Amino acid sequence: MSQIPLDLPHRAALDREAFFVSASNAEALAMVEAWHDWPAGKLALTGAGGSGKTHLAHVWAAGTGGVVVNAVDLTDADLPGMVDAGAVAVEDVDHLAAMANPRPAEAALFHLHNMLAGAGGKLLVTGKNAPSRWRLTTPDLASRLQAAGIATLGAPDDALIHAVIVKIATDRQLDLDPRLPPFLALRLDRSLASIADALAELDRQALAEQRRVTVPFARQVLSL
Template identity: 50%
Template structure:
Protein backbone atom coordinates (compact mmCIF):
# COMPACT_ATOMS: atom_id res chain seq x y z
CA UNK A 1 0.00 0.00 0.00
CA UNK A 2 1.32 3.42 -0.90
CA UNK A 3 0.55 6.88 0.38
CA UNK A 4 -1.05 9.36 -1.98
CA UNK A 5 1.19 12.34 -2.66
CA UNK A 6 -0.61 15.42 -1.28
CA UNK A 7 -1.79 17.78 -4.08
CA UNK A 8 -0.18 20.78 -2.37
CA UNK A 9 3.18 18.96 -2.38
CA UNK A 10 2.86 18.24 -6.09
CA UNK A 11 1.95 21.88 -6.75
CA UNK A 12 4.99 23.02 -4.77
CA UNK A 13 7.22 20.69 -6.78
CA UNK A 14 5.75 22.02 -9.99
CA UNK A 15 6.60 25.58 -8.96
CA UNK A 16 10.05 24.83 -7.55
CA UNK A 17 11.59 22.75 -10.32
CA UNK A 18 13.23 24.51 -13.29
CA UNK A 19 11.63 24.69 -16.73
CA UNK A 20 14.83 23.78 -18.56
CA UNK A 21 17.10 20.75 -18.24
CA UNK A 22 19.39 21.24 -15.25
CA UNK A 23 22.21 19.33 -13.60
CA UNK A 24 22.74 21.64 -10.64
CA UNK A 25 22.22 20.91 -6.96
CA UNK A 26 19.17 23.18 -6.80
CA UNK A 27 17.39 20.98 -9.37
CA UNK A 28 17.99 17.76 -7.43
CA UNK A 29 15.08 16.84 -5.19
CA UNK A 30 16.26 15.24 -1.93
CA UNK A 31 14.10 12.47 -0.45
CA UNK A 32 14.66 9.46 1.82
CA UNK A 33 15.50 7.38 -1.26
CA UNK A 34 18.58 9.47 -2.03
CA UNK A 35 19.42 11.60 1.01
CA UNK A 36 22.34 9.41 2.06
CA UNK A 37 23.83 9.57 -1.44
CA UNK A 38 23.47 13.35 -1.51
CA UNK A 39 25.13 13.61 1.91
CA UNK A 40 28.05 11.49 0.73
CA UNK A 41 28.48 13.59 -2.41
CA UNK A 42 28.57 16.76 -0.35
CA UNK A 43 31.03 15.22 2.15
CA UNK A 44 33.45 14.15 -0.60
CA UNK A 45 36.53 15.30 1.32
CA UNK A 46 35.85 12.52 3.84
CA UNK A 47 35.65 9.61 1.37
CA UNK A 48 37.79 6.64 2.48
CA UNK A 49 40.78 6.50 0.18
CA UNK A 50 39.45 9.52 -1.71
CA UNK A 51 37.00 7.48 -3.80
CA UNK A 52 33.32 6.56 -3.89
CA UNK A 53 31.09 4.38 -6.09
CA UNK A 54 27.57 5.77 -6.60
CA UNK A 55 25.25 2.85 -7.36
CA UNK A 56 21.73 2.98 -8.74
CA UNK A 57 19.42 1.73 -11.49
CA UNK A 58 18.95 3.40 -14.85
CA UNK A 59 17.62 6.97 -14.67
CA UNK A 60 17.98 7.07 -10.88
CA UNK A 61 19.93 10.35 -10.81
CA UNK A 62 23.52 9.08 -10.94
CA UNK A 63 24.52 11.39 -13.78
CA UNK A 64 22.76 14.32 -12.16
CA UNK A 65 24.60 13.74 -8.87
CA UNK A 66 27.88 13.28 -10.73
CA UNK A 67 27.40 16.74 -12.22
CA UNK A 68 26.45 18.14 -8.82
CA UNK A 69 29.75 16.78 -7.52
CA UNK A 70 31.57 18.17 -10.55
CA UNK A 71 30.22 21.62 -9.65
CA UNK A 72 31.49 21.21 -6.10
CA UNK A 73 34.96 20.02 -7.07
CA UNK A 74 35.63 21.28 -10.59
CA UNK A 75 35.91 17.67 -11.74
CA UNK A 76 35.53 16.63 -15.36
CA UNK A 77 32.87 13.98 -16.00
CA UNK A 78 34.01 11.20 -18.34
CA UNK A 79 32.71 7.84 -19.53
CA UNK A 80 34.70 4.82 -18.34
CA UNK A 81 34.62 3.31 -21.82
CA UNK A 82 36.18 6.48 -23.26
CA UNK A 83 39.20 6.55 -20.93
CA UNK A 84 41.40 4.64 -23.37
CA UNK A 85 43.23 7.21 -25.46
CA UNK A 86 42.55 10.00 -22.95
CA UNK A 87 45.45 12.01 -21.54
CA UNK A 88 45.18 10.40 -18.10
CA UNK A 89 47.92 12.44 -16.36
CA UNK A 90 46.20 15.64 -17.50
CA UNK A 91 42.85 14.27 -16.34
CA UNK A 92 44.26 13.33 -12.95
CA UNK A 93 45.89 16.74 -12.61
CA UNK A 94 42.44 18.26 -12.16
CA UNK A 95 42.46 16.78 -8.66
CA UNK A 96 38.97 15.28 -8.97
CA UNK A 97 37.40 13.10 -11.67
CA UNK A 98 33.94 11.58 -12.11
CA UNK A 99 33.88 8.37 -14.15
CA UNK A 100 30.46 7.21 -15.32
CA UNK A 101 29.33 3.65 -16.07
CA UNK A 102 32.29 1.92 -14.48
CA UNK A 103 30.39 -1.37 -14.61
CA UNK A 104 30.28 -1.36 -18.40
CA UNK A 105 33.98 -1.83 -19.11
CA UNK A 106 34.30 -5.45 -17.98
CA UNK A 107 36.30 -7.41 -20.54
CA UNK A 108 37.44 -4.27 -22.37
CA UNK A 109 41.18 -4.59 -21.85
CA UNK A 110 42.24 -1.05 -22.89
CA UNK A 111 39.42 0.59 -20.91
CA UNK A 112 40.17 -1.51 -17.84
CA UNK A 113 43.87 -0.65 -18.06
CA UNK A 114 43.05 3.04 -18.45
CA UNK A 115 40.78 3.06 -15.39
CA UNK A 116 43.44 1.22 -13.40
CA UNK A 117 46.05 3.80 -14.42
CA UNK A 118 43.71 6.72 -13.64
CA UNK A 119 42.86 5.22 -10.25
CA UNK A 120 46.54 4.93 -9.36
CA UNK A 121 47.29 8.46 -10.53
CA UNK A 122 44.44 9.84 -8.41
CA UNK A 123 45.60 7.88 -5.37
CA UNK A 124 49.21 9.00 -5.81
CA UNK A 125 48.18 12.63 -6.16
CA UNK A 126 45.68 12.63 -3.32
CA UNK A 127 42.80 13.35 -5.68
CA UNK A 128 39.14 12.35 -5.44
CA UNK A 129 37.52 9.78 -7.72
CA UNK A 130 33.76 9.30 -8.14
CA UNK A 131 32.48 6.29 -10.08
CA UNK A 132 28.88 5.67 -11.12
CA UNK A 133 27.44 2.27 -11.95
CA UNK A 134 24.27 0.22 -11.94
CA UNK A 135 25.76 -2.51 -9.73
CA UNK A 136 28.32 -2.61 -6.89
CA UNK A 137 32.01 -3.06 -7.87
CA UNK A 138 32.00 -6.67 -6.65
CA UNK A 139 29.62 -7.48 -9.52
CA UNK A 140 31.63 -5.79 -12.26
CA UNK A 141 33.02 -8.33 -14.72
CA UNK A 142 36.56 -6.96 -14.54
CA UNK A 143 39.26 -9.21 -15.95
CA UNK A 144 42.23 -7.23 -14.61
CA UNK A 145 42.78 -8.58 -11.05
CA UNK A 146 44.53 -5.46 -9.71
CA UNK A 147 41.71 -3.22 -10.94
CA UNK A 148 39.05 -5.57 -9.58
CA UNK A 149 40.61 -5.53 -6.11
CA UNK A 150 40.86 -1.74 -6.09
CA UNK A 151 37.27 -1.27 -7.24
CA UNK A 152 35.98 -3.76 -4.67
CA UNK A 153 37.79 -1.79 -1.96
CA UNK A 154 35.89 1.36 -2.96
CA UNK A 155 33.21 2.65 -0.58
CA UNK A 156 29.71 2.57 -2.07
CA UNK A 157 26.48 4.48 -1.64
CA UNK A 158 23.17 3.48 -3.19
CA UNK A 159 20.26 5.35 -4.72
CA UNK A 160 17.10 3.54 -3.64
CA UNK A 161 13.82 3.16 -5.57
CA UNK A 162 11.67 6.29 -5.33
CA UNK A 163 8.94 6.96 -2.82
CA UNK A 164 5.82 8.86 -3.92
CA UNK A 165 7.28 12.32 -3.30
CA UNK A 166 10.49 11.60 -5.17
CA UNK A 167 8.68 9.93 -8.07
CA UNK A 168 6.42 12.98 -8.33
CA UNK A 169 9.41 15.31 -8.38
CA UNK A 170 11.13 13.23 -11.05
CA UNK A 171 8.00 13.29 -13.22
CA UNK A 172 7.65 17.05 -12.86
CA UNK A 173 11.27 17.56 -13.86
CA UNK A 174 11.07 15.15 -16.80
CA UNK A 175 8.05 17.02 -18.18
CA UNK A 176 9.76 20.35 -17.56
CA UNK A 177 12.90 19.16 -19.33
CA UNK A 178 10.72 18.61 -22.39
CA UNK A 179 9.18 22.08 -21.99
CA UNK A 180 5.79 20.53 -21.14
CA UNK A 181 3.66 22.35 -18.59
CA UNK A 182 1.38 19.82 -16.88
CA UNK A 183 -1.19 20.08 -14.13
CA UNK A 184 -0.54 18.63 -10.66
CA UNK A 185 -3.49 16.29 -11.15
CA UNK A 186 -1.63 14.52 -13.95
CA UNK A 187 1.42 13.96 -11.75
CA UNK A 188 -0.74 12.50 -8.99
CA UNK A 189 -2.54 10.26 -11.48
CA UNK A 190 0.74 8.86 -12.81
CA UNK A 191 2.29 8.35 -9.37
CA UNK A 192 -0.70 6.22 -8.33
CA UNK A 193 -0.67 4.02 -11.43
CA UNK A 194 2.73 3.70 -13.10
CA UNK A 195 5.55 1.30 -12.37
CA UNK A 196 7.58 2.64 -9.46
CA UNK A 197 10.98 3.16 -11.02
CA UNK A 198 13.03 6.00 -12.44
CA UNK A 199 13.38 4.25 -15.78
CA UNK A 200 9.60 3.82 -16.01
CA UNK A 201 9.15 7.52 -15.23
CA UNK A 202 11.44 8.48 -18.10
CA UNK A 203 9.73 6.05 -20.48
CA UNK A 204 6.25 7.18 -19.45
CA UNK A 205 6.99 10.88 -19.93
CA UNK A 206 8.60 10.19 -23.30
CA UNK A 207 5.56 8.15 -24.38
CA UNK A 208 3.15 10.88 -23.27
CA UNK A 209 5.22 13.45 -25.16
CA UNK A 210 5.12 11.31 -28.32
CA UNK A 211 1.38 10.76 -27.99
CA UNK A 212 0.77 14.47 -27.47
CA UNK A 213 2.74 15.30 -30.61
CA UNK A 214 1.00 12.57 -32.62
CA UNK A 215 -2.54 13.55 -31.57
CA UNK A 216 -2.14 17.29 -31.12
CA UNK A 217 -3.61 17.01 -27.62
CA UNK A 218 -2.14 18.56 -24.48
CA UNK A 219 -0.73 16.12 -21.92
CA UNK A 220 -3.48 15.33 -19.44
CA UNK A 221 -5.11 12.46 -17.61
CA UNK A 222 -7.06 11.20 -20.65
CA UNK A 223 -3.92 11.08 -22.77
CA UNK A 224 -1.91 9.52 -19.91
CA UNK A 225 -4.58 6.85 -19.46
CA UNK A 226 -4.26 5.93 -23.14
CA UNK A 227 -0.47 5.71 -22.82
CA UNK A 228 -0.61 3.55 -19.69
CA UNK A 229 -3.18 1.28 -21.36
CA UNK A 230 -0.60 0.67 -24.10
CA UNK A 231 2.50 0.37 -21.95
CA UNK A 232 1.08 -0.97 -18.63
CA UNK A 233 0.83 -1.68 -15.84
CA UNK A 234 -2.93 -1.08 -15.63
CA UNK A 235 -2.97 0.13 -12.05
CA UNK A 236 -2.23 -0.65 -8.44
Protein backbone atom coordinates in the same frame (compact mmCIF):
# COMPACT_ATOMS: atom_id res chain seq x y z
CA MET B 1 -4.41 15.95 -38.39
CA SER B 2 -1.38 14.62 -36.60
CA GLN B 3 2.15 15.82 -37.22
CA ILE B 4 5.32 13.77 -37.46
CA PRO B 5 7.20 14.54 -34.22
CA LEU B 6 10.87 15.34 -34.63
CA ASP B 7 13.14 13.46 -32.25
CA LEU B 8 14.70 16.63 -30.88
CA PRO B 9 17.10 16.32 -27.96
CA HIS B 10 16.07 17.82 -24.65
CA ARG B 11 18.51 19.02 -22.03
CA ALA B 12 18.06 17.56 -18.59
CA ALA B 13 18.80 19.88 -15.68
CA LEU B 14 21.71 18.31 -13.79
CA ASP B 15 22.55 20.99 -11.26
CA ARG B 16 22.24 20.73 -7.46
CA GLU B 17 19.04 22.78 -7.38
CA ALA B 18 17.30 20.25 -9.64
CA PHE B 19 18.34 17.28 -7.47
CA PHE B 20 15.31 16.52 -5.33
CA VAL B 21 16.26 15.12 -1.92
CA SER B 22 14.07 12.45 -0.35
CA ALA B 23 14.49 9.61 2.13
CA SER B 24 15.60 7.32 -0.72
CA ASN B 25 18.66 9.35 -1.71
CA ALA B 26 19.54 11.61 1.23
CA GLU B 27 22.19 9.29 2.67
CA ALA B 28 23.91 8.79 -0.69
CA LEU B 29 23.86 12.54 -1.31
CA ALA B 30 25.44 13.18 2.10
CA MET B 31 28.23 10.68 1.37
CA VAL B 32 28.92 12.17 -2.05
CA GLU B 33 29.01 15.70 -0.66
CA ALA B 34 31.44 14.62 2.07
CA TRP B 35 34.10 14.00 -0.59
CA HIS B 36 36.82 15.68 1.48
CA ASP B 37 36.57 12.74 3.91
CA TRP B 38 36.37 9.78 1.50
CA PRO B 39 38.66 6.96 2.65
CA ALA B 40 41.53 6.70 0.14
CA GLY B 41 39.85 9.48 -1.86
CA LYS B 42 37.33 7.29 -3.69
CA LEU B 43 33.67 6.36 -3.58
CA ALA B 44 31.40 4.01 -5.56
CA LEU B 45 27.91 5.37 -6.23
CA THR B 46 25.41 2.60 -6.96
CA GLY B 47 21.74 2.38 -7.87
CA ALA B 48 19.31 1.09 -10.47
CA GLY B 49 19.13 2.63 -13.93
CA GLY B 50 17.51 6.04 -13.78
CA SER B 51 18.01 6.32 -10.02
CA GLY B 52 19.94 9.59 -10.31
CA LYS B 53 23.57 8.45 -10.53
CA THR B 54 24.35 10.65 -13.53
CA HIS B 55 22.66 13.66 -11.97
CA LEU B 56 24.51 13.22 -8.68
CA ALA B 57 27.83 12.66 -10.47
CA HIS B 58 27.38 16.00 -12.26
CA VAL B 59 26.41 17.71 -9.00
CA TRP B 60 29.60 16.36 -7.44
CA ALA B 61 31.75 17.37 -10.41
CA ALA B 62 30.34 20.90 -10.33
CA GLY B 63 31.07 21.16 -6.62
CA THR B 64 34.63 19.88 -6.92
CA GLY B 65 35.58 21.45 -10.23
CA GLY B 66 35.98 17.95 -11.58
CA VAL B 67 35.02 16.18 -14.79
CA VAL B 68 32.61 13.38 -15.73
CA VAL B 69 33.48 10.65 -18.23
CA ASN B 70 31.85 7.36 -19.20
CA ALA B 71 33.97 4.30 -18.53
CA VAL B 72 33.70 3.03 -22.11
CA ASP B 73 35.21 6.30 -23.36
CA LEU B 74 38.33 6.17 -21.19
CA THR B 75 40.60 4.77 -23.88
CA ASP B 76 40.30 8.03 -25.82
CA ALA B 77 40.31 10.33 -22.79
CA ASP B 78 43.00 12.78 -21.73
CA LEU B 79 43.94 11.08 -18.46
CA PRO B 80 46.61 13.61 -17.36
CA GLY B 81 44.18 16.45 -18.07
CA MET B 82 41.53 14.82 -15.92
CA VAL B 83 44.03 14.25 -13.13
CA ASP B 84 44.89 17.96 -13.30
CA ALA B 85 41.19 18.70 -12.58
CA GLY B 86 41.68 16.90 -9.27
CA ALA B 87 38.34 15.08 -9.28
CA VAL B 88 36.94 12.59 -11.81
CA ALA B 89 33.60 10.81 -11.97
CA VAL B 90 33.69 7.66 -14.10
CA GLU B 91 30.18 6.51 -14.96
CA ASP B 92 28.86 3.02 -15.67
CA VAL B 93 32.00 1.07 -14.83
CA ASP B 94 29.85 -2.07 -14.73
CA HIS B 95 29.16 -1.61 -18.47
CA LEU B 96 32.79 -2.47 -19.26
CA ALA B 97 31.91 -6.16 -18.90
CA ALA B 98 29.68 -5.92 -21.99
CA MET B 99 32.51 -4.68 -24.22
CA ALA B 100 34.06 -7.10 -26.72
CA ASN B 101 37.48 -6.20 -25.30
CA PRO B 102 37.27 -4.32 -22.01
CA ARG B 103 40.97 -4.51 -21.20
CA PRO B 104 42.07 -1.18 -22.77
CA ALA B 105 39.34 0.73 -20.94
CA GLU B 106 40.10 -1.13 -17.72
CA ALA B 107 43.80 -0.32 -18.13
CA ALA B 108 42.94 3.34 -18.60
CA LEU B 109 40.77 3.33 -15.47
CA PHE B 110 43.53 1.58 -13.53
CA HIS B 111 46.05 4.25 -14.57
CA LEU B 112 43.57 7.03 -13.83
CA HIS B 113 42.94 5.58 -10.37
CA ASN B 114 46.65 5.40 -9.59
CA MET B 115 47.44 8.85 -10.97
CA LEU B 116 44.62 10.43 -8.96
CA ALA B 117 45.74 8.60 -5.83
CA GLY B 118 49.29 9.80 -6.34
CA ALA B 119 48.15 13.38 -6.86
CA GLY B 120 45.76 13.37 -3.90
CA GLY B 121 42.73 13.62 -6.20
CA LYS B 122 39.24 12.18 -5.82
CA LEU B 123 37.59 9.39 -7.82
CA LEU B 124 33.86 8.72 -8.02
CA VAL B 125 32.81 5.56 -9.89
CA THR B 126 29.23 4.53 -10.65
CA GLY B 127 27.40 1.32 -11.46
CA LYS B 128 24.14 -0.46 -10.79
CA ASN B 129 25.64 -2.75 -8.15
CA ALA B 130 28.59 -2.78 -5.80
CA PRO B 131 32.09 -2.97 -7.39
CA SER B 132 32.43 -6.57 -6.26
CA ARG B 133 29.78 -7.46 -8.88
CA TRP B 134 31.23 -5.52 -11.83
CA ARG B 135 32.97 -8.54 -13.45
CA LEU B 136 36.17 -6.66 -14.15
CA THR B 137 38.89 -8.68 -15.85
CA THR B 138 41.83 -6.78 -14.33
CA PRO B 139 42.36 -8.10 -10.78
CA ASP B 140 44.37 -5.10 -9.57
CA LEU B 141 41.66 -2.70 -10.75
CA ALA B 142 38.90 -4.82 -9.22
CA SER B 143 40.63 -4.92 -5.83
CA ARG B 144 41.22 -1.17 -5.79
CA LEU B 145 37.62 -0.31 -6.66
CA GLN B 146 36.28 -2.82 -4.16
CA ALA B 147 38.20 -0.90 -1.49
CA ALA B 148 36.11 2.22 -2.17
CA GLY B 149 33.30 3.30 0.10
CA ILE B 150 29.80 2.67 -1.26
CA ALA B 151 26.88 5.10 -1.45
CA THR B 152 23.62 3.58 -2.68
CA LEU B 153 20.64 5.39 -4.17
CA GLY B 154 17.59 3.51 -2.89
CA ALA B 155 14.30 2.70 -4.55
CA PRO B 156 12.39 5.95 -5.15
CA ASP B 157 9.70 6.85 -2.63
CA ASP B 158 6.43 8.64 -3.44
CA ALA B 159 7.87 12.11 -2.94
CA LEU B 160 10.79 11.43 -5.27
CA ILE B 161 8.60 9.87 -7.97
CA HIS B 162 6.31 12.89 -7.95
CA ALA B 163 9.27 15.27 -8.12
CA VAL B 164 10.91 13.32 -10.96
CA ILE B 165 7.72 13.43 -13.03
CA VAL B 166 7.59 17.21 -12.62
CA LYS B 167 11.34 17.57 -13.34
CA ILE B 168 11.27 15.49 -16.53
CA ALA B 169 8.18 17.31 -17.74
CA THR B 170 9.94 20.63 -17.07
CA ASP B 171 13.09 19.45 -18.89
CA ARG B 172 10.93 18.52 -21.88
CA GLN B 173 8.85 21.72 -21.61
CA LEU B 174 5.68 19.66 -21.37
CA ASP B 175 2.47 21.47 -20.50
CA LEU B 176 1.20 19.11 -17.79
CA ASP B 177 -2.23 19.11 -16.22
CA PRO B 178 -1.42 19.62 -12.49
CA ARG B 179 -3.50 16.53 -11.71
CA LEU B 180 -1.21 14.36 -13.81
CA PRO B 181 1.88 13.89 -11.56
CA PRO B 182 -0.05 12.27 -8.69
CA PHE B 183 -2.06 10.23 -11.21
CA LEU B 184 1.10 8.87 -12.84
CA ALA B 185 2.91 8.38 -9.54
CA LEU B 186 0.23 5.89 -8.45
CA ARG B 187 0.16 3.95 -11.72
CA LEU B 188 3.59 3.85 -13.33
CA ASP B 189 6.23 1.27 -12.55
CA ARG B 190 8.28 2.50 -9.56
CA SER B 191 11.43 2.86 -11.63
CA LEU B 192 12.83 6.24 -12.58
CA ALA B 193 13.89 4.80 -15.94
CA SER B 194 10.31 3.65 -16.61
CA ILE B 195 8.97 7.06 -15.63
CA ALA B 196 11.39 8.74 -18.03
CA ASP B 197 10.25 6.39 -20.82
CA ALA B 198 6.59 7.14 -20.08
CA LEU B 199 7.15 10.90 -20.17
CA ALA B 200 9.08 10.58 -23.42
CA GLU B 201 6.15 8.74 -25.00
CA LEU B 202 3.66 11.34 -23.74
CA ASP B 203 5.90 14.07 -25.16
CA ARG B 204 6.10 12.34 -28.53
CA GLN B 205 2.36 11.77 -28.78
CA ALA B 206 1.49 15.25 -27.54
CA LEU B 207 3.68 16.77 -30.24
CA ALA B 208 2.22 14.50 -32.90
CA GLU B 209 -1.37 15.31 -31.97
CA GLN B 210 -0.83 18.88 -30.75
CA ARG B 211 -2.46 17.96 -27.45
CA ARG B 212 -1.97 19.07 -23.88
CA VAL B 213 -0.85 16.27 -21.58
CA THR B 214 -3.90 15.64 -19.42
CA VAL B 215 -5.04 12.70 -17.32
CA PRO B 216 -7.38 11.33 -20.06
CA PHE B 217 -4.61 11.76 -22.65
CA ALA B 218 -2.08 9.92 -20.46
CA ARG B 219 -4.60 7.17 -19.73
CA GLN B 220 -5.10 6.67 -23.46
CA VAL B 221 -1.45 6.84 -24.52
CA LEU B 222 -0.05 4.72 -21.71
CA SER B 223 -3.03 2.35 -21.39
CA LEU B 224 -3.43 3.16 -17.69
